[in-house]
Amino acid sequence: MNVMLLPAAAQLMHIPDGFLSLAISLICWGITAVFLALAIRNAQEAFDERLIPLAGIMAAFIFAGQMINFPVAGGTSGHLIGATLAFIVLGPSLGLLAMAAVIILQALLFQDGGLVVMGANLIGMGIVPGYAGYAIYQFWQKRGGRMQLAAAGVGAWVAIMMAALVVALLLSFSGTTSLAIAVPAMLGVHALIGIGEALITVAALAFIRQTRPQLLSREGEAQASNGWIAGGIAVAILVALFSPLASASPDGLESVAQQAGFLGAAQDAPFQLLPDYTIPVLGDGGASTIAAGIIGVLVVAGLMYTLTRNLRKPSE
Amino acid sequence: MHVNTFDRYESRQSAIHQLDPRVKVVVTVLFIVANALLPDGAWLAFLAAWALLLFVSGAAQIGLGWLLKRSLIVGPFLLAAVTVVFTLPGNGLAQWQLGPWTLVPTDAGLLRFVSIFIRSWLSVQMAILLTATTQFPDLIHALHHLRVPNVLVSIISFMYRYLFELANEAGRLLRARESRSAAGVNGRSSSGGSLFWRAKIAGHMVGQLLLRSFERSDRVYNAMVARGYNGRLLTMNPHHMKSSDWQLGGVGVVAILLIQLVARL
Amino acid sequence: MNETTPTLLVNDLRFSYPDGHQALNGVDVVIRRGEKVALVGPNGAGKSTLILHLNGILNGGEQVQIAGMPTTRKNLPQIRAKVGLVFQNPDDQLFSPTVFEDVAFGPLHMGLPEDEVRRRVGYALAQVGMGDFAGRLSHHLSIGQKKRIAIATVLSMDPEILVLDEPSAGLDPRARRALINLLDELPLTMLVSTHDMLMVRELFPRMIIMDEGRVVADGKTAVLLEDTTLLESHGLEKP
Numbered sequence: 001m002n003v004m005l006l007p008a009a010a011q012l013m014h015i016p017d018g019f020l021s022l023a024i025s026l027i028c029w030g031i032t033a034v035f036l037a038l039a040i041r042n043a044q045e046a047f048d049e050r051l052i053p054l055a056g057i058m059a060a061f062i063f064a065g066q067m068i069n070f071p072v073a074g075g076t077s078g079h080l081i082g083a084t085l086a087f088i089v090l091g092p093s094l095g096l097l098a099m100a101a102v103i104i105l106q107a108l109l110f111q112d113g114g115l116v117v118m119g120a121n122l123i124g125m126g127i128v129p130g131y132a133g134y135a136i137y138q139f140w141q142k143r144g145g146r147m148q149l150a151a152a153g154v155g156a157w158v159a160i161m162m163a164a165l166v167v168a169l170l171l172s173f174s175g176t177t178s179l180a181i182a183v184p185a186m187l188g189v190h191a192l193i194g195i196g197e198a199l200i201t202v203a204a205l206a207f208i209r210q211t212r213p214q215l216l217s218r219e220g221e222a223q224a225s226n227g228w229i230a231g232g233i234a235v236a237i238l239v240a241l242f243s244p245l246a247s248a249s250p251d252g253l254e255s256v257a258q259q260a261g262f263l264g265a266a267q268d269a270p271f272q273l274l275p276d277y278t279i280p281v282l283g284d285g286g287a288s289t290i291a292a293g294i295i296g297v298l299v300v301a302g303l304m305y306t307l308t309r310n311l312r313k314p315s316e
Numbered sequence: 317m318h319v320n321t322f323d324r325y326e327s328r329q330s331a332i333h334q335l336d337p338r339v340k341v342v343v344t345v346l347f348i349v350a351n352a353l354l355p356d357g358a359w360l361a362f363l364a365a366w367a368l369l370l371f372v373s374g375a376a377q378i379g380l381g382w383l384l385k386r387s388l389i390v391g392p393f394l395l396a397a398v399t400v401v402f403t404l405p406g407n408g409l410a411q412w413q414l415g416p417w418t419l420v421p422t423d424a425g426l427l428r429f430v431s432i433f434i435r436s437w438l439s440v441q442m443a444i445l446l447t448a449t450t451q452f453p454d455l456i457h458a459l460h461h462l463r464v465p466n467v468l469v470s471i472i473s474f475m476y477r478y479l480f481e482l483a484n485e486a487g488r489l490l491r492a493r494e495s496r497s498a499a500g501v502n503g504r505s506s507s508g509g510s511l512f513w514r515a516k517i518a519g520h521m522v523g524q525l526l527l528r529s530f531e532r533s534d535r536v537y538n539a540m541v542a543r544g545y546n547g548r549l550l551t552m553n554p555h556h557m558k559s560s561d562w563q564l565g566g567v568g569v570v571a572i573l574l575i576q577l578v579a580r581l
Numbered sequence: 582m583n584e585t586t587p588t589l590l591v592n593d594l595r596f597s598y599p600d601g602h603q604a605l606n607g608v609d610v611v612i613r614r615g616e617k618v619a620l621v622g623p624n625g626a627g628k629s630t631l632i633l634h635l636n637g638i639l640n641g642g643e644q645v646q647i648a649g650m651p652t653t654r655k656n657l658p659q660i661r662a663k664v665g666l667v668f669q670n671p672d673d674q675l676f677s678p679t680v681f682e683d684v685a686f687g688p689l690h691m692g693l694p695e696d697e698v699r700r701r702v703g704y705a706l707a708q709v710g711m712g713d714f715a716g717r718l719s720h721h722l723s724i725g726q727k728k729r730i731a732i733a734t735v736l737s738m739d740p741e742i743l744v745l746d747e748p749s750a751g752l753d754p755r756a757r758r759a760l761i762n763l764l765d766e767l768p769l770t771m772l773v774s775t776h777d778m779l780m781v782r783e784l785f786p787r788m789i790i791m792d793e794g795r796v797v798a799d800g801k802t803a804v805l806l807e808d809t810t811l812l813e814s815h816g817l818e819k820p
Contacts, residue, residue, distance in 0.1 A: 016390045017443070018436025019397060022352040040467050049547030052467065053536045053676065056474020057482070061529035063475070064482035068490060068525070070518035080522055089526065101471045105479070108455060108472075109324055111389055111443050114436075116348045176432055177396050178403035185396075199512070203519020204526065212527055323718075453678040453718070477678050480720045535673040538638050542666040543734065544658065544690035552685055552695055 013081070013125050013163060014106065017114030021174040028170070029119030035127050036100060042093035055094055059101035062086055070200070081193075083126060083163070084133030084156040085201045089208065089215060092134055099126035124166045133159030148216075149202050149209075156201040160194035161187060322479050324447040332376035333449045336561040337458035343568035344446045348439040350572045354579050356431040361579030365438050368571050372442070376449045386444045390436045397432050401425040452476055457553040470549050474536075482529060489521045587611045588742050588770045589635070590646040596630055596639060604630040606794035612742065612772060617764075619781040619802065620774040622791035623816035628746075628774045631791070635744055635772075636664035648741050662691050665735030669747040671727035680706070680722075680730055681715040687738035698737075705737035706730075709763060725756025729763065742770040749777045778820035782806060790815055 020028075043051050062082040069079035082102075087095035103121050106112040113121045133155035140151030168186040172179035208215055327333075332340075347365070354361050373383055406424030413419075447455070456476070459469045589612040596605040604627045612618055620628050634641040637652045637660050645652045647663045668674045677683040684705055688698045706712050709729040714722075722730065728748060735743065748764065749757045761780055764771065775781060781788055781802060788805055790798040792815045798805055805811065806819055 016393055016436050017348045017439035018351060018390070018432060018434075019393055020352075022349065025352065036465070036468065040465060044467065049545065050533075050537050052470045052549055053474055053540060054533045055471045057478050057529050057533040057536065059471060059475040060478035060482045061526055063479060064486040065522045065525055067483060067486045068518050068521050070514040079518075085522070085526075097468070097471055100468065101475045104468075105472055105475055107443075109322065109447060109452060109476075111386070111440050111447070114348065114439060115345055115443055116352060116439075171396055175400070175428070177399050181399045181403065182396060196515075199515035200519045200522060203516045204522040205519075206516075207520045207523030208526065211523070212530075215530070320721075451718070453682070456678065473678055474676065477676055477719060478672075481672055532673065535668065535670065536676050538633070539666075539668050539674045539676060540686075541638055542636055542661060542664075542668075543687040543738065544661045545686075546658070546690070550689045551682065552689060552698065554681075 014113035032119040039093040039096040059098040083129040087134035129159035129163040153198040153202040157194040157198040164190035337454040339565035358579040617771040619785035619788040626791040627794040663741040665740030671731040674731040705733040
């Protein structure tokens, strides 16, 4: 189980059919349809007749980029998921279309993610991480230089955490898993995956900044994107608010101790890689699971900030 | 990498393969929606849905073993769902001691878990049958016909075309990295360097791939313009609904409705 | 159009890229109906830039005329049907999932009715000897097959002139031979940019040498290939 878990964790983003209730699936499709319609409209305005080949090939790039991995430790490897990178380099509307194409094709061709739950997967792997990562990047990147890369790293990491949180919430709302387990488990596993994502996003952006800086400084689009920052922050806040609200949901909170026990057994391996992030914190109840999640997020965010600063040094 | 790496089409001469792709998409989606509507523990209905699935895979000449192997993809998610066995309130079935913790599986939890598993497993197998019996370009045509927004469908079509090319390019970058990274003196590390260094190399590969993809999109755009593209992508969809398509589609829909009826009797 | 109107007329064409690099310094080319002409020269000579002007991807305006029609913005839809441009990398040229869709792309975007499109796809594929390939997936083809299909994608538009960029590059000997035979048999006006001097000698009675954005020689292949000094001063070799 411990060897399986991390590669499997990347799979944990693609929800298969059957794991979400029909109501949740349809609501997600509704939200997704609005975002996709807006993205199509904005992208058509911005890219005109270049849109289709550009978005199609960039989607294929993200798919291929996800194959590039690097060894982290103990037989695990880090790799790209890509929403933050796609949104930063392509802009939010084209970025979302590319991510959407990736998710749709993965479901249609490889059954990686279901069809009826596809709306939820588009929210979890495209909309939420994309806008969250992009908003954080836009908020800090204006200071330029290393801050730009650090912002991308933090954005990429938070994006993955947001995605994990959304998946956990959707699963618990559907009664497929218990919130008290799903939230810390998903966040815990993805805190590690997020580091891989952040490192590779930062390194890719550093490379692009050196070889083709004009890609990252398209004036017209940066201006148009101010509205998107607000949108992204709104999504982020919404998700953050959701999580304590949802903790009030009554699914089996009386047996939290047992849950935590089960969790401890199942999640042992990945947590050993991050020894400071310990299980006992989670032991007492719904509120502390959220608290643990937030503490974890903050700790790793600080870590990420230091790491991304260090990462830049050798190449200057 | 072989050119078939990303193809999931199983070439056969069956009635299911020849069925109009629209019918297959609609019936598959209806089947999955209907599965989601089946209540926990509707064993007879689950059985009937499985019978329908067996019938389709038999008619499509797709082996059950093959289907079973591909359907393992839902595995990792069962890990997320298995927790309901212990968290859903109900009558305790047993008591397991696991270190300092006691786990109590409940009957309601077990029922929920098994039902989630069955629904998901049935759904994913029908989706697998859809791609196994339909060439992906035909699936794209079906989306066109079914009024999925044109821009989105066209993007997916381009993505499909360049999936293999770009994955191959990524593969070449990975191979080049491997051929240059020798094992360390102690023989332990074949990856070399610090974590950051490794991440940097991988990031540079991603960046490289991104720039090449950008350039390729320019060249492809030029090739499109050279053949008269002016922003409106036209396609010909060589599919026409025959009466047999309507009939088989109708049979599928009736079967799905019957399964719902069985679940509610 | 009368008999004396050249199929391709390029008159004092100049072009510099946005970064300031002057790619074309006054290029003159005249190609008459039925001619098969080779375009040679070192990398960076301006061959590809010239080719991009021929159907208006880069704007040559009045300086470039196809069968008497200047490549102004207004004429571009007709120009694109008249000039069949095949790019070097067939993976850029073949951007549709299936062979049929790719060969149908040009005629479809010319606004032809579907029956006519189908007829032309069949005809074009037959001409390049790939009649059975309509239903095949593009990414399953070998590079030699892709090159032939790439030519079919413009033949289906029934062009006045076929313009090929490096058609024999990257082919194994057998595929190269098949391609040379195909170009030999096609009864079309042709301008072919290439480094393959053996093919030039075998296939093209006339050749144009470009270097540093100019035409430095234009004449009978048999004569120019004997002029070793000329060839060597422009980085070329006698085959």
